[in-house]
Amino acid sequence: MKHASSPSDDTRLHALADGRAIPAGVGTEPLGTEAEARVRDWQLQRGQLRALHADLAHTPSPEPLRASAERLQTHLDAQAAWLRWGGMAAAWLLAFGLGWFMHGYNAATAGPSLAQAVPTGFVRQAAWAHAVYQPEQRHPVEVGAAQQDHLVQWLSKRLGRPLKVPVLSTQGFELVGGRLLPGDASARAQFMYQNAAGQRVTLYLGALPETAAKTPAQFSFHAEGPVSSFYWVDDGFGYALSGDLPREVLLALATAIYPQL
């Protein structure tokens, strides 16, 4: 047989014969007599094919086939049920597990690289430590800002790495002092700052377990009751800046701290 037509012409003819939408980009010019005849042939052919064994659509299937169908159905139902319950279980896990980590996850513009998961414990401990010591009037810190050199030396020794105390004067916050706190596996340090209005923020830092430390973190936001925290990881150390402050203010402070460490 000879067809002078191009494949795209054929596509259009097939679509016409099968009652399908004509694809875009296929010619719209009137069909030639030959093409029209071909569409008619194909339509006739289609009708004849569709009439073949049409009775089977209403004939009950043989028992062995029905039994196999039933067996397959059981498998598929089981799979669907498994996925449904499994999906719910996974959702719960996500809520209880990752939910904590990723809560309020924030991609800050300035700051360290990507975070996947943030160790919950660290941020929560930071928030609790903030909540405990922030209201303290007489002993908010163990070592005051007046003895900053001594403070830094002492905490550096206990945390096993030379620490720097970030300066936040530009943001209106002055160092109050610092204290040593117990962490999961190692010591943690807390630096406290206060502004003229008496608002306090704390910077909580310490070595992370190896797995968590390997996950470089962006600034991520975490809220624990009234205490908000920005958390990040840098060179194996976790940092959490906590305060009862609007998120933007806290983020501005965190952004100021990060390059000073």
Add this chain to the structure above:
Amino acid sequence: MQRRQIEEHLPGLRRYARVLTGNAWEADDLVQDTLERACRKWLLWRVGSDLRAWLFTLMHNLYLNQRRTVAPVQWQDLETVADRLQAPGDARDTAIDLERCLQQLPAEQRAVLLLVTLEDMDYAEVARVLQVPVGTVMSRLSRARARLKELMDITPTPPRVPSEMPRVALHRLK
């Protein structure tokens, strides 16, 4: 998920297999094999995806594999007696001719043509079921339609004869 889902697809699968293989026994064997295979592979089916398409894919692959290993059904009987087939030239006659001509198409072309017409699938769906590009579907469809037309045109229109003898010949063909 509602029960009876598979059973709803059974008549369609049987009919498609019947026309594809051209043989009632082979067709039900193919459907049976398809269901058995699906029972072994059910973990591969993604809940929510198109069950019908998945079953047709399984069936198509089985069909091609079987054809590779089993000698093709002998249709020479029909060929040799073709000129002795003198049923009245009615629709039933056309259907028999059509089935015979279908079997002379390459299996891949036959599958495309039947999925498009018998199963009324759109071309993209056919491509998914047969796991080939849409372009391949279209070119196979063109060839199948042209070839089938050609075969039907050259099929001798048997002379109209009183109706005693032809049925006997037909029965022997099964």
